[in-house]
Amino acid sequence: MRGRSIEVEGEAPFDIRKFGDPVLRTRAGEVDDIDGTLVRVVDDMLETMYAEPGLGLAAPQVGISKRLFVYDIGEGPHAIVNPEIVESDGEWAFEEGCLSVPGLSWEIIRPKEIHLIGYDLDGNEVSIEADELLSRCFQHELDHLDGKLLIDHLEGEIRKEAMRTVREIFLGGL
Numbered sequence: 001m002r003g004r005s006i007e008v009e010g011e012a013p014f015d016i017r018k019f020g021d022p023v024l025r026t027r028a029g030e031v032d033d034i035d036g037t038l039v040r041v042v043d044d045m046l047e048t049m050y051a052e053p054g055l056g057l058a059a060p061q062v063g064i065s066k067r068l069f070v071y072d073i074g075e076g077p078h079a080i081v082n083p084e085i086v087e088s089d090g091e092w093a094f095e096e097g098c099l100s101v102p103g104l105s106w107e108i109i110r111p112k113e114i115h116l117i118g119y120d121l122d123g124n125e126v127s128i129e130a131d132e133l134l135s136r137c138f139q140h141e142l143d144h145l146d147g148k149l150l151i152d153h154l155e156g157e158i159r160k161e162a163m164r165t166v167r168e169i170f171l172g173g174l
């Protein structure tokens with residue numbers, strides 16, 4: 001007997017949407033209510049993120065077009081609802097990858113520090129001054145809420161080459 005249909009134990013609750021899925025190119029809508037349903041979605045998103053593993057995961061990446069992301073850069077799990085970047089400063093180059101474009105990474109320059117505001121799962125306002133990795137994670141996840149992907153930050157020949165590569169891998173060369 002072959003074991004092909006046996007389910008893997010501890011499988012992630014969500015499938016991660018990959019490059020080519022239109023939900024990744026759609027601007028996500030505001031979250032209106034922070035309720036029990038949203039809290040359960042966040043739990044499942046965190047479980048999915050840890051299973052990969054990833055540092056951050058935005059709701060559109062699991063097919064939910066809402067302005068919400070989860071993250072853990074090594075200091076514990078967090079969720080931010082309706083995030084906004086209100087200030088940014090400096091420049092920082094960092095080799096960046098994305099769970100929706102798995103197996104690939106590019107050096108991307110973005111602001112080094114940002115000020116992010118939003119809400120936590122209790123509905124309280126949060127205001128975070130983030131630098132380097134945390135700042136990078138916030139900017140990357142917020143991009144997902146606006147239908148942007150990391151390759152959109154590349155320019156010229158590097159962008160062309162990156163687009164060729166991702167089309168080949170995720171769209172079968174189209």
Ligand code: NI
Nearest residue numbers: 097098099100
């Ligand atoms: Ni990503």
